[in-house]
Amino acid sequence: MKKGDALFDFFYDKLLSEKTKKKSEQVIVTIAIVSFIIHLLLIAAVDLGFLQPTDRSKLLSNPIVAIYTPFSFILIYEVYLLVYYLPKSTSNYIGKQYEIITLIVIRRIYSELSKLEFTADWFKVTNDLQFTYDLVATTALFFLIFIFYRLNEKVIEKPKDSLPSLEVKNYTRTKKIIAMCLVPLFLVLAVYSFGHWVYENFFSITRMVDSIKDVNKIFFDEFFTVLILTDVLMLLISFLLTDKFNRVIRNSGFVISTILIKLSFGASGLLNSVLVVVAVLFGVTMLAIYNQYEKLNPETDV
Secondary structure (H helix, E strand, O other): OOHHHHHHHHHHHHOOOHHHHHHEEEEHHHHHHHHHHHHHHHHHHHHHOOOOOOOOOHOOOHHHHHHHHHHHHHHHHHHHHHHHHOOOOOOHHHHHHHHHHHHHHHHHHHHHHHOOOOOOOOOHOHHHHHHHHHHHHHHHHHHHHHHHHHHHOOOOOOOOOOOOOOHHHHHHHHHHHHHHHHHHHHHHHHHHHHHHHHHHHOOOOOOOOHHOOHHHHHHHHHHHHHHHHHHHHHHHOOOOOOOHHHHHHHHHHHHHOOOOOHHOOOOOHHHHHHHHHHHHHHHHHHHHHHHHHHOOOOOOOO
C-alpha cells in the first residue's frame, strides 16, 4: 500500500506540484514570446512579398493579429492551472473556467481589431457589432469574476485544529486522480485539435471554405465538453461525502454554468456574449446563495 502511495505521489508531483507549475509558467511564457516574434516575422514576410498566402491565411493579414498567438499559449497555461486547482478547491477550479472563457473573448477581440470598419454605420457592420459585444462582455466578466473570488474568500472555514475526515481525504485523492488523467488528455486533445485545424486550412483539397472551423473554437469547444463530463463525475462522487442540500445545489449549478459556456461556442453575435455572461453570472449567484447556507452550518470546501 505504501509503495502504491509513493508511486501516486511521485506522478502527482511530476504533473501537478508547485515546482512543476512554476516550470510550466516559465516554459509557456517563453514559447508565447517566441511565437509572437515568429508571427510578426511571418506577417512581415507577407508584406514584403516573400510569402504568398491564400485567402484562408487571415492570421497573416495584420500585425495586430499577431497578439492572438501569445494569448493562445497563455490560455494553454490557464488550462493547466485549472487542472492544478481541481484537487484543491472546487470554487477555485470553477473560477479558472471563468478566467479561461474571459481570455477567449479577449483573444477574439484582438483578432477582430484588424477587421473593424470605422464608418457611420458602426452598429450595422457585423464585425463592428461583435467587437462591441465582446468589449461589453469582457467588462462584465471581469467584474463577475472579481465578485466570484470575493465570495469565495468569505466561505467560513473550519477551526484550525480540526482535521479532515477520511471521506474528505478520499474525495481529495479522487480529485487528484482525475486531475492527473486530465493533464495527458488535454495535451493530446490540444495537439490533435491544432493538427486537424492546420490540415483542414492548409493541406485539405476537398474541404469547403464554409466548413473551416472557427479558429476561436479550436480545442476549447472539446475542452469544455470534457469539463462538463468531469464536473458531472465529481458531482456524483461528492454524494459519497455529503448529501447537504446547499452543497449539491452549488455543485449542480456549477455544472449548468459550464454547460452554458459550452453552448456559447455554438452561437454567434449577441447570443454568444449573452450566454457567456449569463453562465458566469449563474455561477456567481450559486456561490453567493451557498455562502449564506454555509453560515448556518460551515463545512470544508470540496
